[in-house]
Amino acid sequence: MNTIKSKNNIMKNTLVTALFAIVCVSCGSSHEMSDKENNLKNFADGKFLVGVALNSHQAAANDENIVNLVNRNFNSVVAENCMKCEVIHPEEGKYDFTLADEFIKFAEDNDMHTVGHCLIWHSQLAPWFCIDEEGKDVSADVLKQRMKDHIHTVVSRYKGKVHGWDVVNEAIEGNGDWRKSKFYEILGPEYIEYAFRYAHEADPDAELYYNDYGMNEAGRRDKTVEMIKNLQSKGIRIDAVGMQGHMGLDYPSLSDFETSIKAFASTGVKVMITEWDMSALPTINRGANISETVDFQKLLNPYPVALPDSIDALWNKRMGEFFTLFVKHSDVITRVTAWGLTDEDSWKNNWPMQGRKDYPLLFDRDYEPKPFIMDLFNSGCNNIN
Numbered sequence: 001m002n003t004i005k006s007k008n009n010i011m012k013n014t015l016v017t018a019l020f021a022i023v024c025v026s027c028g029s030s031h032e033m034s035d036k037e038n039n040l041k042n043f044a045d046g047k048f049l050v051g052v053a054l055n056s057h058q059a060a061a062n063d064e065n066i067v068n069l070v071n072r073n074f075n076s077v078v079a080e081n082c083m084k085c086e087v088i089h090p091e092e093g094k095y096d097f098t099l100a101d102e103f104i105k106f107a108e109d110n111d112m113h114t115v116g117h118c119l120i121w122h123s124q125l126a127p128w129f130c131i132d133e134e135g136k137d138v139s140a141d142v143l144k145q146r147m148k149d150h151i152h153t154v155v156s157r158y159k160g161k162v163h164g165w166d167v168v169n170e171a172i173e174g175n176g177d178w179r180k181s182k183f184y185e186i187l188g189p190e191y192i193e194y195a196f197r198y199a200h201e202a203d204p205d206a207e208l209y210y211n212d213y214g215m216n217e218a219g220r221r222d223k224t225v226e227m228i229k230n231l232q233s234k235g236i237r238i239d240a241v242g243m244q245g246h247m248g249l250d251y252p253s254l255s256d257f258e259t260s261i262k263a264f265a266s267t268g269v270k271v272m273i274t275e276w277d278m279s280a281l282p283t284i285n286r287g288a289n290i291s292e293t294v295d296f297q298k299l300l301n302p303y304p305v306a307l308p309d310s311i312d313a314l315w316n317k318r319m320g321e322f323f324t325l326f327v328k329h330s331d332v333i334t335r336v337t338a339w340g341l342t343d344e345d346s347w348k349n350n351w352p353m354q355g356r357k358d359y360p361l362l363f364d365r366d367y368e369p370k371p372f373i374m375d376l377f378n379s380g381c382n383n384i385n
């Protein structure tokens, strides 16, 4: 973004803030929104934390506009990539904390609640982690030791600085089967227990989370509940379930998502929406063959300039409905984190094809809040308690 545009946006944001203060005063609300700057962080104050995933460029804090935008709107941060195994532990015995340290510095400098993401995940895993020098799977004992070293080293380094860890990410398939990752193949499902135990040993005060996508699916929901109960029965700490919340215009349904919130909460753990975004583009099956034909490119990337008004309205309506659902369950939901700051930053622009233009986040490419946020402030004066 160029500087003139940034300044214009800051002025526009200030104007928007002032306008909302007037709207809320005229509502006569007991929320006293007039005293507060209008943003999701303040709006959700007392309900849940509002977080954002930062990429390493943002966490380097070289751009004042980014730092201000994050501070104005969020009170929790998570690193998008730099704490993943392939980055932080690229070779056996060799750690690289450069980017993770920078992220933690950002979090401390800006007094943010901080989430560590993620300790054990089959994807973005350093290639050496589960194999020996000949490329064969390591033994169960070796893998346990590697997991222990990795988790102890990373968690200890940020002890007292990271408030909660995504300990295990994506261990369960949609139909309720265990994901056949290397961790599962070598150690069985017990690898999950080991991971939580090692994390707790390294920082007994840190919260520990299980995190997964597609949590609206019945099979994954039921298996997750079973897994939580198993950990609890063995006295292993688990504080919350992270529902990633990568959504589209046609999935998940509000009611399936709500059923899962209730199911997880019924086990006694908290619920977090950990990677919230909503693609505005047509849903493409993961298995889709990404053809290079012009027609197919158009199908995949239908709005390369701007989102049509009708789709924009649909997107904002759904985002508002989900946010309202989160507020409704704020007795059990303790954090809602967006997976990226602005539309420009989202991984969705490059998945499943490089160069798609998507519009999935809370702020647009000009750093403007999306309309659903403003609608929430208006309706929130009356009916969100």
Ligand code: GLA
Binding pocket: 080, 169, 213, 244, 275, 347
């Ligand atoms: C998963 C991971 C995230 C991120 C997203 C998409 O949800 O948990 O770290 O990689 O995929 O990029």
